[in-house]
Amino acid sequence: MDIRPIVAALGRHRIATSLIVLEIALACAVLCNACFLIAGRLALMRIDSGIDAPSLAVVALRGCDGCVNADVNARVLAAIRGLPGVQAAGVLNATPFGIRDADAGVTLDAEGRHFGGVPHFYTFGPDAIETLGLRPSQGRGFEAADFQPIENFLPTEAEVWITEAFAAHLWPGEAAIGREFWMGDYHFRVAGLLAHFARPNPGRSENGVAGAQWSVIVPVRDEAQSGVYALRADPLDLPRLAIAARDAVAAAVPEAVIDLDQSRPLSDLRERYFERDRAMAWLLLGVIAAMLLVTALGIVGLASFWVQQRTRQIGVRRALGATRGDILRYFQLENFLLAGLGIALGMALAYGGNLLLMRHFELARLPLSYLPLGAALLWLLGQAAVLGPALRAAAISPAIATRSA
Incomplete structure (x- = not known):
């Protein structure tokens, strides 16, 4: 599919596009560092104390x-x-x-x-x-x-x-x-x-x-x-x-x-010692869930708004022979591009944020493997979030769409 019409459409909605890209970038930065912190806490709680x-x-x-x-x-x-x-x-x-x-x-x-x-x-x-x-x-x-x-x-x-x-x-x-x-x-x-x-x-x-x-x-x-x-x-x-x-x-x-x-x-001492680490892990899981939920709702809201704004455009495309699959792929590709921009920016933010944590809180360096994992999760989240609005757009019949002008 030619992405030039998608890029042109996004260019006409710069503010909304920028906001969703920034939201995805922030979610990516938080997700990567939070997952790294959780993994570190879990590894610490599994430490071999050397005694029975x-x-x-x-x-x-x-x-x-x-x-x-x-x-x-x-x-x-x-x-x-x-x-x-x-x-x-x-x-x-x-x-x-x-x-x-x-x-x-x-x-x-x-x-x-x-x-x-x-x-x-x-x-x-x-x-x-x-x-x-x-x-x-x-x-x-x-x-x-x-x-x-x-x-x-x-x-x-x-x-x-x-x-x-x-x-x-x-x-x-x-x-x-x-x-x-x-x-x-x-x-x-x-x-x-x-x-x-x-x-x-x-x-x-x-x-x-x-x-x-x-x-x-x-x-x-x-x-x-x-x-x-x-x-x-x-x-x-x-x-x-x-x-x-x-x-x-x-x-x-x-x-x-x-x-x-x-x-x-000693088992009681160990259990009590790691209470804060468990609480921190649950708190970070809550932060991750909240960020992903907000990001998903933002994607759904923006996609739903654009479906409403493009009803006539969708109808014209359907009248010219576009299939439901073509409309569905259009919105999925559009979201893929938005997520890609946000993830690219988010990776830079994640790495920069990790450098700050290293300097002020003695955190270890963020392994690069967390970046593609975070990117994959956000891309999957974006595709799942946009699926509902995209299916509604694909279900618009040409006749109803053209009368909506």
């Missing part, structure tokens, strides 16, 4: 005046391990989806010239590592001599485990075992790699989603810290034991304050 969350619970203390670590740990661990059904328990500083405890920037040289990123430092006692079931995918496990006291923040020299994701960031394409990094005066050597271990705040750290598994596991002696305790049990017994452990600890250490908000099964 359904089997684990946490008891956290917040405040214990005059307490000594070794004494508190002894009383707390005895109370927890004394509960029938508890398989293991240990002391640590934090867990995935819990309270963030020790984020710190690291460098690849002692002089601090080559910045390596901001991981989260976990400090685990030997029983905590067994309780969480951690095993390195590469390198060696910790030995008794690796568990050291803490000097202010961390051991000054330590053999550590890091995640494969953090190793790939620090030394892309290179072996990480035996490599060194620094955090001020603290010096660390990589003894092993963990396939996965999420930081307490995955997706909400300085490095966003990219740093969700930037974790460092530092072995420390139990008496070097106190306040957070992990326990392992059968998943069926865990909800009951989580409450029982909290009550037992409260009785064993009455001078301590139990953090009821953080003392719960």
Whole structure:
């Protein structure tokens, strides 16, 4: 079909044409970025935490005046391990989806010239590592001599485990075992790699989603810290034991304050942590649905208006031999051209909008694959929206159309 008559007709309705093109462009920009954000949230919610969350619970203390670590740990661990059904328990500083405890920037040289990123430092006692079931995918496990006291923040020299994701960031394409990094005066050597271990705040750290598994596991002696305790049990017994452990600890250490908000099964902590992400995904789905609905209504309204305005023209074409299929294809091609102009502009807006989000909200770069997907969806939407008015136009008989002048 010759598109010159269509272009000429659109040129005579520049304002309406411009408005619908801008509407489609805005819908394309919003659709591509919103779908990208939703995909990112869904991927984050599926993150492998590196631990068997359904089997684990946490008891956290917040405040214990005059307490000594070794004494508190002894009383707390005895109370927890004394509960029938508890398989293991240990002391640590934090867990995935819990309270963030020790984020710190690291460098690849002692002089601090080559910045390596901001991981989260976990400090685990030997029983905590067994309780969480951690095993390195590469390198060696910790030995008794690796568990050291803490000097202010961390051991000054330590053999550590890091995640494969953090190793790939620090030394892309290179072996990480035996490599060194620094955090001020603290010096660390990589003894092993963990396939996965999420930081307490995955997706909400300085490095966003990219740093969700930037974790460092530092072995420390139990008496070097106190306040957070992990326990392992059968998943069926865990909800009951989580409450029982909290009550037992409260009785064993009455001078301590139990953090009821953080003392719960890890599955509950994970579920609560991602509440905002789920809400954001549903909100963005609502925005997408609203934009598509408004765009579809705009296309239907404009096409219906043009059918009414072109009734005589359609009748003349029918009288000259145009079939219903010809009229239908005319309106579909016209909408295809409008959608094409809007989508071309919308792709530029989508990419520009993504650059702004990258600059101000640390969002990742929009993959180019989202642009053709958004374009295809809007083209299909346009064809579906224009179908009703186009069928009504194709149903106009030549006689009725010519008498309408």
